[in-house]
Amino acid sequence: MSTSPSSPAVTSPAEAADTSSRSRIVFASFIGTAIEFYDFYVYATAAALVIGPVFFPHGSATAQALSAFVTFGIAFIARPIGSFLFGHFGDRIGRKSTLVASLLVMGVSTTLIGFVPGYDAIGSLAPVLLCILRFGQGIGLGGEWGGAALLATENAPAGRRAWFGMFPQLGPSVGFLAANGLFFGLALALTDEQFRSWGWRVPFIASAVLVALGLYVRMKIAETPAFRAAIERRERVRVPLVSLIARHAKPTLAGAFAMVVCYTLFYISTVFTLSYGVSTLHFTRQSFLGLLCFAVLFMALATPLSAWASDRFGRRPVLIAGIVAAIASGFAMAPLVGSGSTPLVALFLTIELFLMGVTFAPMGALLPELFPTPVRYTGAGVSYNLGGILGASVAPYIAQMLAARGGLAWVGGYVSVAAAVSLIAVLSIRETRDVQLS
Template identity: 75%
Template structure:
């Protein structure tokens, strides 16, 4: 069958999944996954250090907590290879269910894990194991959600459909942050440290049941179903990916770095810095973050629409340049401790995160053929996280001690420059036929 005939047959087939079901299933999974992930990020900034690493200074506790935060990002590329293998050979639907289940179980178990005072060194060891499991789950989640959206999308609307999983982080962030804010307002500091911080982790179990209910009702994507009908599947997807498509993986990963850097510097590091150095209360800074993330949610559909209209590269280049310049604003806006300046910085950084993040839901899947698309898109997405996010709070803590906030702003600008160069090296994929990419 020619590529043109294949494309026509896919376009003429009645969609197995309605647009509403696609949007809900791709959105809800990433919302839950990022809720789970950001619950830990917030806890790492506020309480993980004293509970699991009580020895040493407050700075040492914070650094230890941020190291456990980074462990999950190391696990994510492994998760992308593991879940990508089954996603490319068995199907998108069953793999998405498994990744969501793993992430939710690990997050819930963190909520009941005893601290160092109860079980000694086993507490940080088990915490690291569960964080690794969280990373494995998230490593397989995003790629499947993005493929669910883009492989079901009508012609000319892949970025718009690919936006739905990109909206998940905003909602997950708001849910996690809003819950921590409510706990900060309703509990004393002693209650929060003793047991209150565990409640958001336990709530994950309820959210996972909801996500599983939605995803179990899905049918397989038409693009993947066509590939299976032709028996067009890789024997070992990760081997074929590395042998034939390693350059798109590297460039896609580098293009993702700025998204991660913007998000985790403006949330995890800024939260820690705002509470410990600028003197904000937990609830005060969390309130500013909840307001700022609305700008991320706003930028996501706007950027997706623009990338469908004008192309992925123009939108990513423009937002990348603005992100590079934003690094220079960090020191003047945060160093004074003004609420207006801090809120403005958070709004700008998270708006730019949404602008750089939204087109990636379509771009990364468009770089790879169907037979390795799950593995390839997941690998690029998660490898970018190692550079842009895994060590970002840790290095930012070190950089601010070495040279102040201007050094941390330089980190953001360097991440933006790396992503900008990668995007310039990529081909424009707006008009690519997913079924014909080879």
């Protein structure tokens, strides 16, 4: 039976948390992912605009872009490692302390990137240091999402798990808007020379302030009821990853492939199109960043709508509808983006990011629901971050190559194929709306 957040506890450990406690928990899950994804997207934006010429100055503009996108992909390789590492401790010692550690790793790595000298100053050591810190970003983010999703869903009242799981899913929209908004402001305020010399470093260094805020909020929250119950029942496993591989390999892979559509939609429509729009369509940096800031508002709008629908109708129907639309959207890329028309490019970005919100929101509940409590942190995090390798790490690189060889129609076809892979995965997953997490 569904209850409102203010209803008294009657059925499950999750409903034992009062309204004020849930509000703090929801805010902690949201603010952490917003900060972590701000850090991550700051690099994505910089990779599209400035990382190539600053750290890989030799070669053509295309070669610089490809090199920058390789460093972009390094973090996605690191993210599953982070999910293994932090997932182990999240399932062994608790969600709260693990989330604090992941945020700290991410924040330190991001801030230090802002201080790495360019190639002209220290030569080949510059890209080496950049890659090490980018790897650190991936480790931190790999431990973030699974814990934030569990923090929200394991405290959710009955019948509203997707709604609560939506708040960490809002973090990427806000983080992206903050990152791109700051780059947009810098593009307006600085000359190209100033931006390339020092301006691009400002968003990285500013991360230190945001991380301090996130750490303060997370230190104030309590452990989740589901994990406390698992401790009382002595259900914790010695090595969660081993148990996950031995007993839960199928849902792990299904969850990973289901995530591919989310990553592909987002990183093709932001990182690749930003690079393509500035270098090939000759948009100014500030104008294209402005289009992305506008379009991401529709991603933020779609997130609560999709979460509400997945609580009402189930996770699978909402995901299937969104993925089918994503398959169709790939065919719109060449005519809309290739036109070079500002309204048509904005329309394409809006469609893709809206569909990203539709397909992303239910994952906050779906992935935790695929796994039992003793391996839930590890399982949800590994699925989420393996999906990142499959759907995001190589997406801008592949798109850059496809655009060079076959044009935007090939890139659109890549989007459609990636969405079709996720459709097959979702069809293989059972409906999880009524699964008990305790």
